[in-house]
Amino acid sequence: MAMTLRLSDEENARLDELAVAEGRSKQEILRLALNDRWARLHKEEQLSEVLGRVLPRYRTLLDRIGTV
Template identity: 80%
Template structure:
C-alpha cells in the first residue's frame, strides 16, 4: 500500500543521514522504525497483562515491603 509521509526539512535530513549511515533506503529505515515501535507496544501490553494478574496476588507483601 502506498503512503505519503510528510516530514519537516530537519526530519528529512535526519532520515537521509540515518539511511546513509546504515546503508539502507529511507523506506527501509521507516519500516524498521515501525516494526521496532510495534514490538515495544506489544511488550508493554504483555507486561501490563502480567502485572494486572501478579500485583493483586502480592499486594499485601508489596505494601509491607514498601513500609519497611
C-alpha cells in the same frame, strides 16, 4: 500498499543521515521504526497484563516490604 509521506526538510535530512549511517534505504529505516514502535506498544500491553495478574496476588507481601 503505496503511500505518500510528507516530511519537513529537517526530517528528511535526518532520515537521509540515518540511511547513510546504517547503509539502508530510507524506506527500510521507516519500516524498522514502525516495527520498533509497534513492538514497544505491545510489550507495554503485555507487561500491564502480567502486572495486573501478579500484583494482586502479592499485594500483602509488597505492602509489608514497603513498610520495613
